[in-house]
Amino acid sequence: xxxxxxxxxxxxxxxxxxxxxxxxIFPSYDPSTNSFHPVRTHLQFxxxxxxxxxxxxxxxxxxxxxxxxxxxxxxxLHAIDDRLAAYGFETNTxxxxxxxxxxxxxxxxxxxxDARDKRIAGAAAGLREGEMRPVFKAMQMAYxxxxxxxxxxxxxxxxxxxxxxxxxxxxxxxEDMRRIGETWMPGVGSL
Amino acid sequence: xxxxxxxxxxxxxLERTRMDKVNAELVVLTYGTIVVQLCKDFDSxxxxxxxxxxxxxxxxxxxxxxxxxxxxxTVRRCSNFRETAEMIAKVGxxxxxxxxxxxxxxxxxxxxxxxVFDENPFADFVELxxxxxxxxxxxxxxxxxxxxxxxxxxxQMQVEAHxxxxxxxxNDTTEMRISxxxxxxxxxxxxxx
Numbered sequence: 368x369x370x371x372x373x374x375x376x377x378x379x380x381x382x383x384x385x386x387x388x389x390x391x392i393f394p395s396y397d398p399s400t401n402s403f404h405p406v407r408t409h410l411q412f413x414x415x416x417x418x419x420x421x422x423x424x425x426x427x428x429x430x431x432x433x434x435x436x437x438x439x440x441x442x443x444l445h446a447i448d449d450r451l452a453a454y455g456f457e458t459n460t461x462x463x464x465x466x467x468x469x470x471x472x473x474x475x476x477x478x479x480x481d482a483r484d485k486r487i488a489g490a491a492a493g494l495r496e497g498e499m500r501p502v503f504k505a506m507q508m509a510y511x512x513x514x515x516x517x518x519x520x521x522x523x524x525x526x527x528x529x530x531x532x533x534x535x536x537x538x539x540x541x542e543d544m545r546r547i548g549e550t551w552m553p554g555v556g557s558l
Numbered sequence: 559x560x561x562x563x564x565x566x567x568x569x570x571x572l573e574r575t576r577m578d579k580v581n582a583e584l585v586v587l588t589y590g591t592i593v594v595q596l597c598k599d600f601d602s603x604x605x606x607x608x609x610x611x612x613x614x615x616x617x618x619x620x621x622x623x624x625x626x627x628x629x630x631x632t633v634r635r636c637s638n639f640r641e642t643a644e645m646i647a648k649v650g651x652x653x654x655x656x657x658x659x660x661x662x663x664x665x666x667x668x669x670x671x672x673x674v675f676d677e678n679p680f681a682d683f684v685e686l687x688x689x690x691x692x693x694x695x696x697x698x699x700x701x702x703x704x705x706x707x708x709x710x711x712x713x714q715m716q717v718e719a720h721x722x723x724x725x726x727x728x729n730d731t732t733e734m735r736i737s738x739x740x741x742x743x744x745x746x747x748x749x750x751x
Contacts, residue, residue: 515583515683517590539685 371396373494374472375502375548376406376451379416380510382525383461386532390416391544395472406450406469419444419453419465427457440503442496452494456503462525464506466499473552494553502551505558509543564641564648565658567630582679589680593698597687604695611697615704622654623709629653635713639738640664642715643671646706655679659734672722675699675732686726693728697721703734714742 374396380389392412394403407415422444441455450471456464513519513535524532535541547558593611600606630649636642647659659673680699686692697703703719710717716739723729 512683515587515590516685517587517594518685518687536688537685538688 370475371398371471372473372475373468373470373553375466375551376469376472377412377415377465377467378502378506378544378548379412379465379467380506380535381416381420381463381465382532384525384529384532385420386525387413387416387534388462388524388532389535389540389544391541391548393472393548395469396474398474406472412467415447415451415453415467416465419455419463422453423455423457423463426455440497440500442499443494454499454502456499456506458507458510462510464503464510466502466506468494468499470494498553501555501558502547505547506544509540509547512543513537513540564644565652567632567645567649569652582682586679586682589701590684597692597696602687602689602691604692608695608697608700611700612704612707615701615706616708617704618701619705619708619710620712622705623712626650626653626709639668639715640671642710643673643736647673650709663735670735670737673734673736675734678725678732681724681726681732684726697724698726699724699732706734706736711742714744716740716742 375393376395377393378389378391379387382388390409390412392405392409395406396402397404405412423441426441426444439456441457444453444455444465446452447467450469452468452470454466454468458464514521516537516539519537524535526532550558592614593607596607596610597604600610626649630645630653632645632649636645643661647661651657651659657675657677657679659675661671662674663672664670678699680702684698686696686698697720700721703721706719707717717736718739719734719736721733722735723731723733725732
């Protein structure tokens with residue numbers, strides 16, 4: 368018996384000027400062909416990431432008005448369809464991390480054996496609050512490491528003038544994103 | 559013998575003194591800024607950047623040696639270059655950077671050795687620019703070569719130091735090669751005629 372469990376389909380980093388800094392796309396399991404494919408094209412993921420920007424702005428305005436959640440986890444931003452859902456995180460500097468989760472991206476083979484499997488399978492019905500926290504924590508760590516690299520110029524990537532900027536080209540950062548996207552599954556404590 | 563003595567000296571120093579510590583990130587970021595600024599100033603002429611770093615290190619070394627002598631409690635000269643190497647690696651680097659590079663690859667005449675850095679605090683987080691040249695030309699931590707050259711010159715040793723590999727460039731190790739050129743004789747003041 369196989370159970371479908373959630374996996375990460377796309378990780379995006381967006382700069383404070385609403386400029387895309389980084390996008391990583393991960394393949395999902397396709398039962399009809401028994402192989403792994405991305406569920407959307409690069410352009411479609413880019414559009415989904417862009418569409419989260421309005422939600423970010425709305426949420427942060429609501430939060431500011433209510434005087435709560437100045438920074439951090441924004442939780443579920445929007446559910447795109449019955450498979451994909453976008454989760455968000457914003458740092459104090461206005462850098463935003465988005466994780467698009469494919470609710471049926473992986474398959475858990477065999478019978479549900481132990482408590483851990485049960486928990487993972489249970490999560491398939493819907494991600495619990497805080498399930499994405501390790502992802503954002505790890506993304507923030509990777510981003511911090513990137514910022515510590517003296518050859519990385521933040522002003523080149525998110526100019527203070529507020530227009531445009533370069534994308535992240537760091538190999539280490541890209542590698543970190545790949546690791547996070549591939550290893551995360553519900554119930555993972557840290558990445 | 560000399561080896562264990564040197565590492566004991568280094569350890570003792572750290573125990574004896576509640577040393578003023580400085581935040582590691584501050585050092586890393588400051589050094590990084592210097593290197594990046596040099597790269598900008600010299601238009602990414604990395605050969606020139608290496609030279610400037612070495613020169614800056616040399617000027618640091620000239621001063622740092624006094625601090626080293628005061629802090630390390632050394633009472634006598636090293637009897638040979640091997641002992642000098644031990645003191646550099648196990649006392650000097652221990653005091654100032656809290657690392658202990660490994661001494662290897664001695665030549666048979668005992669005048670050349672390598673320091674292999676298992677960890678290099680300067681290079682934490684660093685990723686060299688992907689312009690196709692930095693990986694081949696820039697020695698990021700070149701300031702250390704200058705420091706050693708300057709410091710040893712003040713204690714009558716003329717040495718030549720350069721990096722031969724760096725993990726930042728994709729090598730397996732970070733290795734610095736140090737060669738003794740000569741002992742500088744104490745120069746007598748010119749006689750009054």
